Amino acid sequence: MRIYTRTGDKGETGLFGGERVSKAHLRLQAYGSLDELNSVIGILRLKVSEGTGVREALKRIQRDLFVLGGVLATPADQIHKLDAKGSMSVWSTKEMERDIDRLAALAPPMHAFVLPGGEEGAAFAHWARTVCRRAEREIVSLCAEEDVKPEVLIYINRLSDWLFALSRAENAVRGMPDLEWKPE
Numbered sequence: 067m068r069i070y071t072r073t074g075d076k077g078e079t080g081l082f083g084g085e086r087v088s089k090a091h092l093r094l095q096a097y098g099s100l101d102e103l104n105s106v107i108g109i110l111r112l113k114v115s116e117g118t119g120v121r122e123a124l125k126r127i128q129r130d131l132f133v134l135g136g137v138l139a140t141p142a143d144q145i146h147k148l149d150a151k152g153s154m155s156v157w158s159t160k161e162m163e164r165d166i167d168r169l170a171a172l173a174p175p176m177h178a179f180v181l182p183g184g185e186e187g188a189a190f191a192h193w194a195r196t197v198c199r200r201a202e203r204e205i206v207s208l209c210a211e212e213d214v215k216p217e218v219l220i221y222i223n224r225l226s227d228w229l230f231a232l233s234r235a236e237n238a239v240r241g242m243p244d245l246e247w248k249p250e
Contacts (some may be wrong), residue, residue, distance in 0.1 A: 082140040082147070092208040097138040099201035100222075104131040106194045114187040117239030118172065120232060123157075123165065127225065130156040134218050138205070142213035156217075159224045166224075169231035173238040178246035184237040191233035198226040 078086045087093065111124045133156055137145070182192035202222045208214055237244050 082136065082144055085141055085144075092204065092211055093138055093141075096201060096204040096208045097135040099197065099204050100131050100135045100138065103194060103197045103201055104128050104135075106190070106197050107131070110187070110190040110194050113190045114232070114236060115185075115239055118169065118187070118232060118235045120165075120169075126157055130221065134221060137215055137218055138208070145215065156221055159220055162221075162224050162228050166228050166231045169228070169235040173231075173234035173244070176234075176244075178248060180234065181245040181247050182233070183245050184233070184242045185240040187236035187240070188233040188242070191229050191236055195226050195229035195233065198222060198229055202226060 077090070107124055107128055111121055111128075114120055114124070140147070182196075183189050202219065205214065205219050205222060209219060234244055
């Protein structure tokens with residue numbers, strides 16, 4: 067398989083099912099942000115400590131983001147073809163919520179807003195969270211224009227919460243207090 071196809075040289079790309087759209091299309095912005103998030107999570111996997119026990123979960127999330135990107139690359143009238151491939155399985159939000167609770171229990175209770183930063187793993191988790199939130203906003207914009215499976219937005223919303231819980235857990239297991247925001 068060649069890396070280059072030359073089919074996008076005029077600013078268009080093909081969606082699953084064959085439709086061609088501008089590379090500035092909301093759909094591409096949304097799944098492009100998922101691709102960026104996937105890359106940041108790849109770096110995060112290198113930076114997290116063993117103490118939070120999330121390396122396997124991060125691999126799962128990377129696979130899930132690839133699946134969700136495929137969903138976003140598929141127009142609503144073609145989604146049945148993707149469903150037929152049986153590739154729609156992602157980490158359930160209930161399981162993710164249980165892991166959010168587990169991660170939150172590793173950190174002390176919050177008493178103020180938390181500024182991004184701290185230990186390296188925490189800083190990268192915050193970065194991933196902000197990219198995740200941007201992807202969420204872009205998916206919301208896409209949902210206003212086209213039908214998108216609601217599970218995509220739910221997963222991304224919960225993932226940003228999970229990344230926040232991870233950032234706090236990373237700081238806690240490494241003995242670094244969160245940097246709290248306080249008005250001057």
